[in-house]
Amino acid sequence: MTTPDHQPSEPQPPAPTAEDRIHRSPAAIAGGVVMLAIILWLGFDALFNGHGRTPWLALAALILVVPLVVAFTLRPAVYVGEDRLRVRNPFRVITLPWGEIAALRSGYSNEVVAKSGTKYQLWAVPVSLRARKRAARRQARAEAAAHDGGRSGGPGTRAGAGLGLGRGARGGGEPSVPARAEADQIMEDLRETLERRGQEPSAQGEIAVRWAYEIAAPAVAGAVLLVILLAVG
Structure with missing residues (x-):
């Protein structure tokens, strides 16, 4: 039995279930995968083969850019x-x-x-x-x-035949x-x-x-690191 001063925890919104219909943008996903591949290729090349401050700048740029690309394309x-x-x-x-x-x-x-x-x-x-x-x-x-x-x-006229339209004929010659x-x-x-x-x-x-802190936090960290590196010259 609960006491009067007991406050129940705030209910959390339910997570998506297997029965939910999911809509996503295939074009955005494809574009995001291509962008990530290019960014990671260039970034890791600069990270491992760069000299001086280049690896640090590449690291900061990756921390900043990768979460943003994921946020706007894959997420x-x-x-x-x-x-x-x-x-x-x-x-x-x-x-x-x-x-x-x-x-x-x-x-x-x-x-x-x-x-x-x-x-x-x-x-x-x-x-x-x-x-x-x-x-x-x-x-x-x-x-x-x-x-x-x-x-x-x-009724025998095949109106619209060969046009590749819609969801299929309904029967009886209806287009x-x-x-x-x-x-x-x-x-x-x-x-x-x-x-x-x-x-x-x-x-x-x-x-x-x-709010998606898992996206915002690394992006902000990367931006701060990039600003510091550029500021110190």
Whole structure:
């Protein structure tokens, strides 16, 4: 039996589970791997083969740059659970119960808007204007093919055949539905989950924000070391 002055420990936001859907940017990951390979190659070459202050400068630069590259390329992810959305951005991890989310917006960037009005950008779901234009062109071609097929033939007309569009024909000669840009489709799936789970009792709670000190601390240490080395000449 607890005493009246006993204060329960503050609950921690749940970690992502195997059931969570995870969204990440393949382009960012690929770019990050290439950048890290180049940076490490140049850095270790200077570290082991440099002379004078060069190895120390290379070490400071590696401590500064490597965490930043990891933060902006490999780290971002969005975990979609039944009760909450967990957003892992370069320097923060934001856990938002669905009941605390007001909207999911897409513009030049994708972001989640809390009921308090605070906005959090989804770094792992970047907007690609080029992908949107490609999807719009596919949409226009599909509509044109469906229109021409409706005028020239009956149920046997293969409207849109060979265009490689969408999610596949539905049967009965109906043309395929053109696929949207990947980021826009992800945002639409998130909106559907918000609409479905937003009022559930298990999806209520408080928003939790945790700073990524494991990224910030080494980057700051590397910056301080680099400044000191440059200052002492």
